[in-house]
Each structure stands twice: as C-alpha cells, then as structure tokens.
Amino acid sequence: GAGVSQTPSNKVTEKGKYVELRCDPISGHTALYWYRQSLGQGPEFLIYFQGTGAADDSGLPNDRFFAVRPEGSVSTLKIQRTERGDSAVYLCASRSGTTCSYNEQFFGPGTRLTVL
Amino acid sequence: DQQVKQNSPSLSVQEGRISILNCDYTNSMFDYFLWYKKYPAEGPTFLISISSIKDKNEDGRFTVFLNKSAKHLSLHIVPSQPGDSAVYFCAASGAGNQFYFGTGTSLTVIP
Numbered sequence: 142g143a144g145v146s147q148t149p150s151n152k153v154t155e156k157g158k159y160v161e162l163r164c165d166p167i168s169g170h171t172a173l174y175w176y177r178q179s180l181g182q183g184p185e186f187l188i189y190f191q192g193t194g195a196a197d198d199s200g201l202p203n204d205r206f207f208a209v210r211p212e213g214s215v216s217t218l219k220i221q222r223t224e225r226g227d228s229a230v231y232l233c234a235s236r237s238g239t240t241c242s243y244n245e246q247f248f249g250p251g252t253r254l255t256v257l
Numbered sequence: 258d259q260q261v262k263q264n265s266p267s268l269s270v271q272e273g274r275i276s277i278l279n280c281d282y283t284n285s286m287f288d289y290f291l292w293y294k295k296y297p298a299e300g301p302t303f304l305i306s307i308s309s310i311k312d313k314n315e316d317g318r319f320t321v322f323l324n325k326s327a328k329h330l331s332l333h334i335v336p337s338q339p340g341d342s343a344v345y346f347c348a349a350s351g352a353g354n355q356f357y358f359g360t361g362t363s364l365t366v367i368p
Contacts, residue, residue: 145300174356176358181360182360182361183261183263183360183361184356184358185358189354189355191354200355232301234300245303246303246356248300248301248302250299
C-alpha cells in the first residue's frame with residue numbers, strides 16, 4: 142500500500158513569505174506527527190495530532206508555525222513570515238493506534254524548505 | 258537540551274564485521290526506544306525497538322541492548338553489509354507521545 146507522502150518535495154521561498162507543506166498519511170492511521178530536521182541534527186518534534194485535534198503542539202517554535210488536520214487525514218503545516226532559520230527538512234510521520242506510543246511511526250520523504 | 262545523544266557522528270566498519278552504534282539518554286521517564294535508518298533524500302525507516310521492561314531485543318542481524326541503569330542503548334549489526342550504510346537515529350519516548358531523536362550516526366560499511 143501507499144506510504145506517507147509529502148508535497149512539495151522541495152520549496153524555495155523568500156524571507157517573509159507564507160508557505161504550506163502538505164502531508165498525506167497512511168490510510169487509517171489516526172496519529173500524525175510533524176518534525177523538523179536541520180542539517181546535522183535529528184528530527185525535532187513539532188506537533189502531534191490524534192485524529193483531527195492537535196494533542197500536543199508544544200514543539201512548535203513560535204506562533205508563526207501552525208498545523209491543521211481538519212478531516213483527520215491530510216495535514217498541512219503552515220509557516221507565516223518565513224525566516225532564513227526556518228530552512229530545514231520538514232518530516233511528517235503517521236502511526237496507527239491511539240494513545241499508546243508502543244508502535245512505530247512511518248515517515249514520509251520530507252519537504253526541503255529553503256528560505257532565501 | 259538534548260535528551261537523546263549519539264556521540265559518534267560517524268562509524269566505518271569492514272563488511273562482515275560487527276557494527277556497534279551507541280546512544281545515551283538523560284530522561285529516566287523514557288520507556289520505549291527505537292532505532293531508525295535513513296538513506297539520503299528519504300525519510301527515516303523503522304529498524305528495531307525495545308521497551309524498558311527488556312534489556313535485549315533481536316531481529317535477524319540487528320540486536321538492540323538496553324542498560325537502564327546507565328541510560329544507554331546500543332544497536333549491534335552482525336554481520337555488517339554494504340547495504341547497511343546509512344545514517345542511524347536513536348529515538349526515545351515516555352508517557353507522552355513525543356519522540357526524541359538523537360543527532361544520528363553515519364555508518365559506512367566497507368566492502
């Protein structure tokens with residue numbers, strides 16, 4: 142079956158612009174995560190959805206970052222007034238199950254965001 | 258504040274020998290640990306996991322060891338194969354749903 146997909150694969154934007162990054166999780170997976178991976182670092186947690194609601198958004202760095210998952214499937218990460226420091230690979234992962242963390246996450250290939 | 262640390266950024270091993278990748282963590286509340294493998298331009302893929310009630314989990318050529326008192330885990334790959342060359346990330350999770358990742362170790366298996 143299809144894995145997690147993310148679009149676009151690459152996004153180049155100018156400082157101050159607004160961007161949207163999309164994640165299509167594996168069908169039926171109720172849990173969805175967004176991570177940010179900077180060069181030379183591991184994935185850094187941003188936000189976690191259980192169904193339609195953001196169960197944990199404590200990793201969002203500031204109020205320029207926002208994510209939605211209106212129908213409990215596709216999610217969009219939105220970044221306003223982008224800054225050069227936002228340049229990174231943004232990874233999405235999905236997982237089946239509910240509150241138990243004891244199963245694996247499946248990652249998408251990521252969106253490489255470059256802010257000029 | 259890095260709660261999961263991989264202190265070796267890179268490792269080179271001869272094909273057929275054992276690869277040992279190490280990971281340390283600071284949060285004693287972590288109770289589930291995972292290893293992910295990542296190829297360039299791809300997302301991380303799950304490799305093997307261990308819960309804190311165990312000290313060893315084996316899956317084919319891959320074995321993960323957990324030492325809770327030392328807050329240390331390691332991934333053993335034996336025998337190592339050229340296709341194992343990738344970046345390996347250690348991750349940990351506690352009561353919440355956040356997963357904390359290390360900075361990764363780049364493994365090169367030399368034919």
